[in-house]
Amino acid sequence: MASTLPPSSVLSWERDINITSVVGSGVGCPKGTSTLSTSSSYDGTSLTLGFDDFQVFYGPGYPLQARSKTCIIVITVRYRSGRTVELLGTTYHASALLDPGMTGNILSSYTFSSSAVGNASSASSTEAKATGPLIGDYLQYKAIIPKSSTTVAPCGVDEVRLQINTRISVTSGNATVSGRVDGGPLFSLGTQLIHLGWVPCNS
Template sequence: MDYKTKGNDRAHPWTLGLYAVFLLVTSSVHAGIIVMPDDPDEGPDPSTVSIKSIAYAGTGCPAGTVSESLAPDAKAFTLLFDSYVVEAGPGVPLRESRKNCQLAVDLRFPQGWSFTIVDVDYRGYASIDRGATGTQKTNYYFQGQRVGPSLQTTMRGPFDDDYHIRDKLGVDAVVYSPCGLSRALNLNTQIRVQARGSSQALMTIDSIDGELTHVYGLKWRRCR
């Protein structure tokens, strides 16, 4: 797990905008002298990939608080959440310490291709006292399948800064979308904090551009 922080020289809002960028991981080679042939599993033509719809529900994403966009090269799609914040400490109701958002992403692409999630980057802001923890978790599966692999990371206090964390899914754990069928990608996301005694914990969104990002790496392969 890669763990990075950035300097924090501004006030952090106590509201949350969750900015999730789902990055399609492809392989390409750029050489000055030798040009390698294209990888046959690099991915479909970007002009043929689109987001048909996104449905969502949960305590961290009330109606009207999520928006999305697809990058022109079809190698990333972005979700923006603006009501996803967790807090724990004296006087804070227990329900505020844990939020979730379940999403169904209908990604359209040509037949003959399949994709999977391989990693996730978390970026945001956390203020966690000594003895307290903050956890982010995502699991995914395709419509009609059982709940699949999980990606999870836990931060331990003391910590008060922006952060960048990457979790990678093991090769043996990946699950590809079914070939020849149109199935939504279901994402179950959760953020929670735990604090003991007089300690406090907050996880919110305030990275370099004032937003927290989730970057889900996707890998394409041709159906055989």
């Protein structure tokens, strides 16, 4: 099992890590729009995805597809050779206005891949739920990936692609619930903080 790098060997985004591209697609972050933003911590242990319009609706006047939206993000990262990156978990920041019987759900899957090693990849997932009655403008859900299923980027390369598929949805177990009358979203995802760890590759 790979161990965490000692403090003196921690990578930094400024010195050792370079995000060469971020591409979003899907109704939650349409390609070619400014609805998706990214930022990162200096020590390379976190990557923040920001969403401007990742919202779901429920009720009269909204089609069924408005109850669920997906954002697919592909991030290409270059980093110092001899190391690899593992995905430890995520923190979701969301808002909700859910009546009794309603549930908001966030589900993400993560895949690392590299064409240099035959497109080898590994995958894991995180999930968070909010149940009504609930009113909150700033809700935080932290989802840790168990060590047994931690996603690790391939060794022997200095560039990988991290694909993040995130879906948000709202459902109702109460047939009389019709959603907000003012047309506002019932559930929305504002930011998703990706927690990373840097580990040495086995020689």
